[in-house]
Amino acid sequence: MIQQADRPRTNSGRPKTRRTVIRAIFFDLDDTLVDDTISLEQCAEEAARELAHGRGASPVDLGDAYVDAAIDFWTQLGPGSPKPAMGAIRPMMWRAALQRYGIDDEGLAKRLAARFDELRLERVELFPEAVPVLTSLRATYKMAVITNGFAETHERKIAQLELERFFDVVVLAGELEMAKPDPAVFAHAMELVDVGPDQSIMVGDRYDRDIEGAHAAGMRAIWIRCRGEEVPHGARPPEAIIDSIAGLPGALAAIPA
Numbered sequence: 001m002i003q004q005a006d007r008p009r010t011n012s013g014r015p016k017t018r019r020t021v022i023r024a025i026f027f028d029l030d031d032t033l034v035d036d037t038i039s040l041e042q043c044a045e046e047a048a049r050e051l052a053h054g055r056g057a058s059p060v061d062l063g064d065a066y067v068d069a070a071i072d073f074w075t076q077l078g079p080g081s082p083k084p085a086m087g088a089i090r091p092m093m094w095r096a097a098l099q100r101y102g103i104d105d106e107g108l109a110k111r112l113a114a115r116f117d118e119l120r121l122e123r124v125e126l127f128p129e130a131v132p133v134l135t136s137l138r139a140t141y142k143m144a145v146i147t148n149g150f151a152e153t154h155e156r157k158i159a160q161l162e163l164e165r166f167f168d169v170v171v172l173a174g175e176l177e178m179a180k181p182d183p184a185v186f187a188h189a190m191e192l193v194d195v196g197p198d199q200s201i202m203v204g205d206r207y208d209r210d211i212e213g214a215h216a217a218g219m220r221a222i223w224i225r226c227r228g229e230e231v232p233h234g235a236r237p238p239e240a241i242i243d244s245i246a247g248l249p250g251a252l253a254a255i256p257a
């Protein structure tokens, strides 16, 4: 079930300090369950190689410029930011990448966006180590995905990954016109799965979005620290830190109820 309907209500009134057995695990998608960063760079470079040959910028440079434009977009898209028009997001990013090299070509930006999307879908897959982990946890826990995506960019990806094998719910925060770390996103997901914060744990690779947001919603959190960062000075540490999804069963077993 892809959940993208009503604006969420915050889940107030629950006791915050009581700890009970974890009944539900909530997962970030990109770079937690699927390799998004390497795929993004490789597909951007490949699209540029196929379509922007001879336009004055190398495929590597154009691919890098696209990645920068994408990071800028998601960084600037704060909670409550208006959603761009359907179909406009990727061409807009490609236009910015081309303009860095003095190329002003809207048609080329659209073709690059379309090819990039095709390549991304062709290549998307779960981390190999994620499949056995999710399969084993599925027997014990309710499970859901919370991703800062829009239906426009994520529905085919979710279908391709066959996420319904593992998850009760996939929450696309962008469709709620919200984004992690807004705690209302997490509260909405917990309501859909019918668990409280004290029964819930979030697993994700972004400290600022996944871990801080989960804690603000009263959940516990496990950080997949795939880029070697430190917990920000003075910030609340996650309940566990792992290198990849493969470490999740061990981390869950070590967390006291």
Ligand SMILES: [Mg+2]
Pocket (backbone or CB within 6 Å): 028, 029, 030, 031, 032, 204, 205, 206
């Ligand atoms: Mg992520």
